[in-house]
Amino acid sequence: MSLAQMGTELRCQCIKTESRFIHPRLMQIVDLIPSGPHCSNVEVIATLKSGQRVCLEPTAPWVIRIIKKILESSKPTPGSQL
């Protein structure tokens, strides 16, 4: 399974992060990779609809906003907010 393989890579995935805003509509998947023995950084990798994979800065306000927005767009139970 390639997702698991990706996670078991014994190194960081991101060399640099994209600083320009990317519209969430262009994003197909957003991967959050917690820090761990393989990498001391939290990594956020967006797979765009074009197939391109882009590393995002997990502390950038627009990145946090996009993740929040994705989660908030799923709202069957009111009151569960970030």
Add this chain to the structure above:
Amino acid sequence: MSLAQMGTELRCQCIKTESRFIHPRLMQIVDLIPSGPHCSNVEVIATLKSGQRVCLEPTAPWVIRIIKKILESSKPTPGSQL
């Protein structure tokens, strides 16, 4: 690329979501898949260190807390919070 392939699947990935708490330390990757033409639900899929893939409920408070915690554990720039 399998991540992109996963995103281009023309259907939802999750049939049911896990309601039991899973410790974030057991998570290798957390995938956020925004809703779209392929699926009207936002999907959150955790790949565990065991390799198991588990669908999480995006509106569950513990799921939101874990995502927040992963992002907050990356803090080079103070003040960027969820």
